[in-house]
Amino acid sequence: MATIHDVAARAGVSPATVSRFLRGQRVRSAEAVQAAVDELGFLPNIAAQSLKSGRTRTIGVVVPDITNPYFAAVVKGMESVSRDHGYRLLLANSDESGAREADLLADMARQVDGIILAPATEHEQTPLQLRDSGIPVVFIDRDLADGESFDAVLVDNRAGGRLAAEHLLALGHTRIAMISGGQESTPGRYRRDGFLEAVSAAGVEIPPELDLIGDFREERAYQLTLSLLSLAAPPTAIFTANNLTTLGALKALHDMRVDVPGQISLIGFDDLDTGPLLRPPLTVVDRPMTEQGVLAMRLLLHRFDDSQTRDLPRRIVMDIKIVERASTAPPGPQSPEPHR
Amino acid sequence: MATIHDVAARAGVSPATVSRFLRGQRVRSAEAVQAAVDELGFLPNIAAQSLKSGRTRTIGVVVPDITNPYFAAVVKGMESVSRDHGYRLLLANSDESGAREADLLADMARQVDGIILAPATEHEQTPLQLRDSGIPVVFIDRDLADGESFDAVLVDNRAGGRLAAEHLLALGHTRIAMISGGQESTPGRYRRDGFLEAVSAAGVEIPPELDLIGDFREERAYQLTLSLLSLAAPPTAIFTANNLTTLGALKALHDMRVDVPGQISLIGFDDLDTGPLLRPPLTVVDRPMTEQGVLAMRLLLHRFDDSQTRDLPRRIVMDIKIVERASTAPPGPQSPEPHR
DNA sequence: CACATCACTGAAATCGTTGTCAGAGAATGA
């Protein structure tokens, strides 16, 4: 509760001198001031500092869901670099809702120096307003439809979708299902686009009943997988658009006692900590996680002090690769029995 | 960038009137003010509000590691409640380091209204100082050695340890290993205490080479499990102290091609999203996660407005239970071959 | 010795908001 005035009084100097001492300037009464600070346990009032300086040393982070291991890892990466630079993290979940996200951003606008955002949909208006009002915004994982003018750390989702498709095609699958994420987000759309591209390039056709649109969540993927199994002619392979979707699909396959990959192969997008320990060990399209957070935070911090590059957006696209484990195999002789 | 003065000027009233309007008081020029607010896109400067009011409407949350699914779920629960009450979340990871935690708390002290903390060790001083300086602190998951005077949301870790031990004993195991967490934290200590209590109550002895102290992290658990397997007489069952530890142990068992539960049974503490999908599906001691976060946040918010109960600490101890899946079984005839 | 230079200092203004206070009109009652 001690203020800079209390410290000044105790040290017998003016508040201005204490302030100067605290920010490292040379001061005649250094020892006395230091002593007063220690004795009173003085800590500066951040609100007052922010008000005066116009900088909060706080970064706003908005992700769809912190319990998604991908975003947890990303946030961890961000925090490790932000702390080293004296910045704090204000965290919020958008729950994949554009409306909630808009609220969050509006709320953050006046209390953070910059924002890192995984936009819920690719048609958000708020980031544009934010940038217009002078708050740097960096996208992570997801982009706006016309986001090329923003800083961003992304992966080539289209290539990821292609990779998954080519892997399954190479194994000999032709009846392949995909459970996509929401098509209003760039990863949802591009992963599907890449997948469909590669498949049709190979002359394979995906009928509508195998081209399912989910929402990146486990529950919906579970239901959609069930619907796939109830088909007269179920697929011999499934590609799921993210880690949660993969889990939902795998749970449904387990519950229905489908042998993976004997009856159906499964390839997911995004690895899991437990990926190698699952039944079966998962084949996935993998990408850096923590490192994406690190890079996004660096990008943002650059914006703060680097006035040269102020105008050119920096867009980092990270490498993506396939981790082959045991959930994919050539299509087996016995296709799964349809359930009603 | 618009301030309350700009709004006032545009609406032809004084800043005081705008302020009153914004906080819901009746004002003659309501429509004009509202119009000015809309046209200028006015958002209040939080720093100025905090400075004046002394309240930041921000909650500090310090957890050891947000990538631990348990803490991710807890934080999610907290956020859902805090947002409904207009509070924001400042998040930081202590990385299980008491020193780092102290830094974080000192930094937060002047910029949050309250703190929710999973203390890295049970001997922290900082929470006491914080409370003395008037900042409410709620513990989650972990406690201080003498923390009875703090609000807290906990589980009965001792009972959890006992439950695990009794489960293994009932299956007929007598050569049981435990991989504990750090003994400087209450969960680390109590889970082990409960385990040892139950085991010795059954007349079974745990030799030192089976009573291993880890650090709640995956890597260390992996190493300790390997050391267990290299014993002349390896255990027939292992109890691991948290989710990460369980993963480490399971990875080691897989890598060494040990059949679970054929050769060694494994029971963990804390469930995982992927628990049912693992090889084998994990038997675990389970407890509420998101709900603990919800309750902790409610406790903290109570402290803010509920002046009656200001003095009585509220301590919530949540139920804990065993989820039996397939990673535990009676000890088999073939004990694992020792590795060098 | 006079004067310029230097290193440091405190008073005061400021950031944007809220709360206090005295006062201005309008509404009520006698």
Place this chain on the structure above:
DNA sequence: TCATTCTCTGACAACGATTTCAGTGATGTG
């Protein structure tokens, strides 16, 4: 009609820090 309430108003002073500005005294130079 006048007095009394009542509701709403703007001026102004905070909140706690930083920064500018005009010193002040000590040191260096001719």
